[in-house]
Amino acid sequence: MTVGTAAPTILCVDDDEATGGAVAMMLGRLGYHTVTSPGVLEALQVLARQKTALVISDMQMPQLSGLDLLEVMQQQGDATPVILLTGHGSIEHAVAAMRAGATNYLTKPISFEQLEITVAHALEVGRLRTENATLRAELHTRRTDHDIVGGSPALARALEQVKAAATSRATVLLQGESGTGKELLARAIHQLSDRADGPFVRINCAALPEGLIESTLFGHERGAFTGAVKRVLGAFERADTGTLLLDEVTEMRVDLQPKLLRVLQERELERVGGSDTIRVDVRVVATTNRSLTDEVAAGRFRQDLFYRLNVFPIVVPALRDRAEDVPLLAHRFAAHAAAEGRKAIEGFTPDALALLRSHPWPGNVRELQHAVERAVILAGGPLLEPRHFPELQGARSQSAEPARAPLLAADAEETPGHAFRFPRLTLVDIEQEVIAYALRHSEGNRTRAAELLGLDVRTLRRKLNPGAGRADAG
Secondary structure, eight states: OOTTSOOOEEEEEOSOHHHHHHHHHHHHHTTOEEEEESSHHHHHHHHHHSOOSEEEEESOOSSSOHHHHHHHHHHTTOOOOEEEEESOOOHHHHHHHHHTTOSEEEESSOOHHHHHHHHHHHHHHHHHHHHHHHHHHHHHHHBOTTSOBOOOHHHHHHHHHHHHHHTSOOOEEEEOOTTSOHHHHHHHHHHHSTTTTSOEEEEETTTSOGGGHHHHHHOBOTTSSTTOOSOBOOHHHHTTTSEEEEETGGGSOGGGHHHHHHHHHHSEEOOBTOOOOEEOOOEEEEEESSOHHHHHHTTSSOHHHHHHHTTEEEEOOOGGGGGGGHHHHHHHHHHHHHHHHTOOOOEEOHHHHHHHHHSOOTTHHHHHHHHHHHHHHHOOSSEEOGGGOGGGGTOOOOOOSOOOOOSBOGGGGTOSSOOBOOSSOOHHHHHHHHHHHHHHHTTTOHHHHHHHHTOOHHHHHHHHOHHHHHHHHO
16 A cells, blocks of 8 residues: 555444454454455445445355445446355356456455455556556547547647637648548538538548549539549538538649639539539548648748648647546546447557557547557457557567568667668669658658658659559540
């Protein structure tokens, strides 16, 4: 026990006064405060009137047994840990006790050392249950109606801006790293606005094939191009009276940016292959994980479009800037993954939470979610432990790629100055190796990989598929 803290109260339940007294005496020697009870009914009265850290109960008693006591406690929602005592050290009794939900069991006669270890373990289980229950309650109170979890100052500032933006019709630009939850904030803006009953349409500009971006945004008429067998409405028309989210807007081709600017300014468009002007009433929210001012300076983004999108900018904080939200998010993801996998996960050990808090989370909330989901799959017990997060402890899974001398040195994973080896590789081979490394490091996210390489996504696509690039050029 920690010096200066009040001694935990342990309830000893046994119809044999001598046995109950002996257990209480040993607990007193260990520094615990004890209360004794001769039966289950009396024990329930004690639990109802005073805070108890642990119950130690005989399994076999007249009328109601220790298993009956455990069952009643569970029905009442009492999560106080229970140790059951039995004079019959059989496997059947141990299995029955653990299946019923006992934290542990002891066989009579009880040794002082065995009691000391078992009680310490049970009290730790109780402490963890209380801590995880507190976090779950905090998660409930700090979870908004829009599925956004957290109470950190950085997130609170962003949410205040979201609420302010929702009351206007201004175009909103959400800026933040990949995986920070920009889409959730965009949905919150829609749901808080007077357009909540209208459609919410999301277009990922980075994921669209280059030849279909214009058609996807503005629609097309029948016969507009090969394969256009019927008229198709674009995202702007489908989002009419609602909200259109342009995710990763910096990936839009420069030649299409004037058309987007026209829709934002004039609220009208023409379908591909059409000549009719169509009026639309759409609120646009755009996101980017890049600096738009840098993109404008590099000539990859029109300055006038930047000004039109940047009417109401909101910076979405990275997870490392709201580290106090990590435990709440982790519990949310664990509960969801456990429900989907039908696993009984109660929470995290203190060491596991400390590990999660200390990780920098370069992949932000998305990386945390994936790490917790993997941990739930690995877990064999009710608590997630550090060993269930091997990737956070420096473990690196071995790639199943064809055996060839690795281009990157072993320490290149974490150091900014990568060391290269050239085992008779051509420049094309070296380029492909570096691209493959960037894709592995970004878990297959091409936008993030392109950012790591200092390329735009279109250039990365051409390098991944050089044949298609030559065909396009011809």
